[in-house]
Amino acid sequence: MLEDYIRQRTEERGILLMAHVVVGYPDLESSFDLVKAIVSAGVDLMELQIPFSEPIADGPVILKANQSALTAGIRVDDCFKFAHRVTQSFDIPFLFMTYCNIVFKHGEEQFFAQAKEAGIVGTIVPDIPPEEGTSYLAAAAAHGIDPIFILSPTTTPERLAYLAGFGRGFFYCVARKGITGAKTTFSSELDEFLGRCRRVTQLPLALGFGVSRKEDVDFLKGKVEVAVVGSQALRILNTNGVEAVEDFFRRLR
Amino acid sequence: MLEDYIRQRTEERGILLMAHVVVGYPDLESSFDLVKAIVSAGVDLMELQIPFSEPIADGPVILKANQSALTAGIRVDDCFKFAHRVTQSFDIPFLFMTYCNIVFKHGEEQFFAQAKEAGIVGTIVPDIPPEEGTSYLAAAAAHGIDPIFILSPTTTPERLAYLAGFGRGFFYCVARKGITGAKTTFSSELDEFLGRCRRVTQLPLALGFGVSRKEDVDFLKGKVEVAVVGSQALRILNTNGVEAVEDFFRRLR
């Protein structure tokens, strides 16, 4: 179980790292090499993003990777096959990150069935709030996959409590307003926000949006269980290649 | 007196020819040579057009000559001097043809005084109908210059009678609707129109607009006292020069 895995591993490592990979960017083989490199750098969890043509919650770096994977011809079924391959090859939990329409068009039931088969343990779909997620939640539950919800600094206390009721595995807290890929100044406001989150849930917390340096991870140690690194790794991949990414993750904690 | 001159000369020659010259086109010296050539071709009367920037009753050929004379810098005073020179040099009656604003800006009294001095015997100003011509008519009368009015096929019988009251020297009948320089088909309609004119006036009639060939002049013989040739001569001047104009007028009657 995802939640237990995070708790145990956090005790061992102080703070976990979750990486993010856009499946099929720049192509499937490279994606595989990237996953391999990141895993060998000691990362603890990984989001596999199934590309979508309209990724409204993503910033320019991830957006371009989505686009370019699609232009290269990546299909949703390729992503399932890819997931299967990496979950077979590497011994950390993998989650799917994507957008509602990918799940919806595939059919929710079918999507989770195939995800399960592929060894996926959780899903992050930023444009499905619980209000719109009845069948999504049902399908996830039926297949024992954890739907991860997002908590944001703009979320009211009442709504935090409401969202807490839907939590499985962990919560994905976003460090600030905005989208992925922009700079974040980690400050005491963040503590305050995390405090509000802790008040409503016992589940582990992951924090993402703007984590890009060892200092960020150090700052987060003891505050959250998981630090999520997304755009920064992709930027390094784009400019310096896969080995640099591995190196980046190695030095991050 | 213009009227008497026309009557006498018509008896001698059957039909008279009136030519039209734009003063200062292409320059004053050339204008003089042109007048000289036309006079020696036996023409009986001549209109000297004082160029105006907005000659609304003229067609493209005469319009362009007006424009070009002005661009070359011709002034109204040059035209008076020019008139003086030609009336001194040649023994036929000369008239001024121009537009209202030239007379108006010069001052009507002053205009006619200078015209008289220059030896001019008549004026044709197409945009001064008698209704607008009170002071124009007074000044003309004071200096014994004949203001020539225009009769057109569109003029009603009542108005023909009205215009007849203002006639001096002769009437200028236009052969058709439109402006100078276009083709005219001389027909029995014309007879009918001239008949209407004769019914209201004893004065000689000149006919203009579209007279361009000997056949036209022959056709008009016996119908009117004067055939007016304007644009066609200018066209010949533009393409073949002053001798060709002289030749043209020589063969016209």
Added chain:
Amino acid sequence: MERPGYYGQFGGTFIPEILVATFDQLRAAFEGIKKDPSFWKEYQSLMSTYSCRPTPLTYSENLTRHFNGPHFYIKREDLNHTGAHKLNNVMGQGLVVQRMGKSRVIAETGAGQHGVATATMAAKFGFECTIYMGEVDMARQRPNVFWMEQLGATVVRVTDGDRILKDAINEALRDWATNMDTTHYVLGTVCGPHPYPEMVSYFQSIIGSEARDQIVRQAGRLPKRVYACVGGGSNALGIFSGFLDDTQVDSVRDPSDNHSGILRVKVSNGVELVGVEAGGEGLETRRHASRLASVHGSVGVAQGYKTYFLQDDDGQMLETHSVAAGLDYIGVSPILAAYYEQGIVRFEAATNDEVLAATRLTMKKEGIIPALESSHALACAFRETPQMSADDVILINLSGRGDKDIFTIADALGDEGWKEFITTKAEAYSA
């Protein structure tokens, strides 16, 4: 009962968590406005002094004669300030922004029409303004970019995705997710997450309520059919809304028939509502933007709402095509999607060629230059004249004027004088 924000199975609020509070605030502000009896008066007064509402209804005698009937009546949204129905929406949202106490507005634009309208509204209300526009659209619609800038807006070039309208929407949403405290997103049509479809159609309903009064007064009766072009659907819903109670749906489309594209609806007596989508180069070429009139649309969720989209089997959005930039969009109003399934509105497509011919005819016969978008409604009405009798009355919503389309129209007609003019201009610039 339907859930709020849902129309049949369509609509919803598929938004990232970060925006939930902002949508709550917007929804509350809009609810407040709907309940406030003074609001609509304020809105109407603004629209009648700043724009020229009520816009006229023109009887088009020459088109009527040309086709031997039916009687053509044209609702003149082209006479609105800034030249299209878009102003109705943005001025309404401007009042909402004022009530929310925000100081900045953002918007997406494709054709540029909504961007110009929003920049105009921002100038009038004194808001800061940023407009997102795809790079491709910016190149096509430079005159509108120029005017937006002159009106004081910052126009941001969107270089991601297909660099068109949908990408501009994504980019605007991203801005909003960062700046929601100060900023309101002025969505341009009856799409997007709840409450946009409801709110935008609320403001656009001014078209229909005026038009119904006018046609009853001027023609002495209700129209047999009402035609409107459908991009997102705001001008269509605007005019249709005045006639919803006049429709009579006798036999509803078989819901088990999974979007066959053929709507089995007979409107026997009531007013028939006809939405006209962009047929582009022809439905068979797949180069079009007909989500409902073609068989190529299917239900999906994107940009925050559920509706029919032009998308592939995986749910990836397809490229769309139309001579009219304002119709060139992947989705369609969830409200219209519901009306489609309920048989309340019939959907048709008009091709680029039909649209240009209709534009030409309308210019020559009526002295009106329709926007290419609006010409879709005209084209469909022209095509269907043989189905009607000479004394039927029809109503066409002329959503905008076509001056803005001069580059497109001149190109489409291959006008040599225009090319020469542009070439001479360019030479003068490089000199």
Added chain:
Amino acid sequence: MERPGYYGQFGGTFIPEILVATFDQLRAAFEGIKKDPSFWKEYQSLMSTYSCRPTPLTYSENLTRHFNGPHFYIKREDLNHTGAHKLNNVMGQGLVVQRMGKSRVIAETGAGQHGVATATMAAKFGFECTIYMGEVDMARQRPNVFWMEQLGATVVRVTDGDRILKDAINEALRDWATNMDTTHYVLGTVCGPHPYPEMVSYFQSIIGSEARDQIVRQAGRLPKRVYACVGGGSNALGIFSGFLDDTQVDSVRDPSDNHSGILRVKVSNGVELVGVEAGGEGLETRRHASRLASVHGSVGVAQGYKTYFLQDDDGQMLETHSVAAGLDYIGVSPILAAYYEQGIVRFEAATNDEVLAATRLTMKKEGIIPALESSHALACAFRETPQMSADDVILINLSGRGDKDIFTIADALGDEGWKEFITTKAEAYSA
């Protein structure tokens, strides 16, 4: 009593004999219309269904605030169909043509605005249409040429004279002298031989009668000043006509003072009427089109009527200059010339630079794109704000919208994006 067609010493009918019968017919038709009580109703109904009359009166809060008063009210002739007050005149003449049973109309155009309006009217009434336009203007105003042609008109390039507006008028008169049986000449402004000044101002008076009602209703009182730009003078006379009875001329300009350019008039109490001419590059440069506000105009007779013209001592017309093509004309309405001499209207000039600044400010503050012509009225009002108190009310006639001026405005502002766009377009054409 003045002679019919005369205003003080100005006006008249200085026409070639060939046209006398045609003018008689026109005068009779116009007299008939004035006497026919149903005519104005028919005209108003046409204008309220085909265009959007009454056009709104907009209170411009932001300009008011920007200048610390006076209160700015703007009469929105820009919202008219085809984008300017020009339509008021052409539609009125259209009805006259219909009554005369003619089938063809001709017109001159400078900016192209009157040409587009006439082509529009001809399409709507089903008349044949020929528009005369100077070659220079055609090159500057190509978009309007394109639209005229699309509207079904034949545009004739005038290559004589200075190849601008006045030459187009001459050419139209020449056409008319040939085709008067079938053809009516739709003169575009309150100039030309009687009955044009009276007839055109009769139709344009719809602006003033609406505006007076509106400002009394909206502002609660009469304006202190009314500003309008003056080309030929039709929009100015249109709005002024509503306030003539409200002016109070205390001390009249000394008639013996032969056009010193300084008008010694004090309007103590009533509404002050201000006509704003094109100051071009500055009156001192002589590159302008100010017939009354400069000392360079003098009385003359041309194009069939007597008024102040920009002419030399010989009576030859001068070249005129303005960034606004519609004000770039040698003559001015004889009615305004009379009002000038009688001290009923004060005349000012605004330079190109002032006009561009006023255009920019109005776009940014009010979301309105004024025609460059109209911006002359704005520029003068802006300049005079210090003379007024914060709670004075002023009225500005916004005669037209500025979209049509995009090439001029973009050039005047040196917009790089625009240049690049045009260059890219031209490259695509030559490819």
